[in-house]
Amino acid sequence: xxxxxxxxxxxxxxxxxxxxxxxxxxxxxxxxxxxxxxxxxxxxxxxxxxxxxxxxxxxxxxxxxxxxxxxxxxxxxxxxxxxxxxxxxxxxxxxxxxxxxxxxxxxxxxxxxxxxxxxxxxxxxxxxxxxxxxxxxxxxxxxxxxxxxxxxxxxxxxxxxxxxxxxxxxxxxxxxxxxxxxxxx
Numbered sequence: 001x002x003x004x005x006x007x008x009x010x011x012x013x014x015x016x017x018x019x020x021x022x023x024x025x026x027x028x029x030x031x032x033x034x035x036x037x038x039x040x041x042x043x044x045x046x047x048x049x050x051x052x053x054x055x056x057x058x059x060x061x062x063x064x065x066x067x068x069x070x071x072x073x074x075x076x077x078x079x080x081x082x083x084x085x086x087x088x089x090x091x092x093x094x095x096x097x098x099x100x101x102x103x104x105x106x107x108x109x110x111x112x113x114x115x116x117x118x119x120x121x122x123x124x125x126x127x128x129x130x131x132x133x134x135x136x137x138x139x140x141x142x143x144x145x146x147x148x149x150x151x152x153x154x155x156x157x158x159x160x161x162x163x164x165x166x167x168x169x170x171x172x173x174x175x176x177x178x179x180x181x182x183x184x185x
Contacts (some may be wrong), residue, residue: 001043003031005133009045013059020072022063023055033079044078044089050092054106070110072102073124081130081137083151088115090151092139094124101139103151116154120147129170129179138179140167146181 003009010019024031029049031074036043036057044054050073053066072080073093080091089104099117106113121141131140136157137149144163149156162181169182 001034001036003034003045005030005147007031007047009034011043021059021061023066024053032077035080035082037082039085042082042086044080044082046072046091046093047079048076050074050077050093050095051161052077052080052089052104054056054089059175064148068106068110070104070113072104073100076124078124078126078130081128083130083132090128090137092121092125092128094142098122100141101128101137101147101149104137117158118147118149120156120159121145125169126168131172131176131179134178137169138172140170140181142166144183 001011007021008026011021012019026117029047032048033046041057043052043057046052050071052072053069055066072091073095074172075094077091077093087107091102098119100121101118103112103115123142125139125141127140135152139147144161146162149157163183165184167181167183171180
């Protein structure tokens with residue numbers, strides 16, 4: 001799966017020289033993040049205008065429409081994570097009201113899909129990591145802060161400054177004992 005500054009999203013197969021599917025044409029908002037769900041049957045694309053779009057991967061048409069597309073953040077959606085069997089999605093980004101980390105239910109109408117919004121990260125959240133064993137979300141922000149959220153209780157557990165500049169990467173070890181942060185500095 002490839003995404004570009006011009007907003008295009010294409011899917012390729014290793015053994016074929018041509019693209020299999022073009023999910024988005026050039027001329028859309030820049031792609032900020034893309035993932036497959038854990039089952040590999042859906043892919044999601046976040047963009048610089050705050051939208052998250054999700055497609056079924058096994059499309060037979062060359063330019064399929066997403067089955068879900070909604071604006072998660074008023075300025076940009078920088079990252080997201082499929083939670084559970086991809087019916088629950090967490091997003092990070094930047095919104096005018098500082099609700100920069102959000103939980104969404106993809107099985108209800110778009111007007112009612114916001115489950116919870118965390119007010120955090122002045123100037124926006126840049127990255128997001130889901131820890132399934134502990135049911136935690138870890139987010140990094142533009143000012144170097146890390147926030148850890150309990151998604152069962154829907155509350156912030158910890159906030160601390162890890163860097164002087166924007167957090168650009170988060171990684172979690174498989175046992176979920178440690179996480180690592182990387183910053184713009």
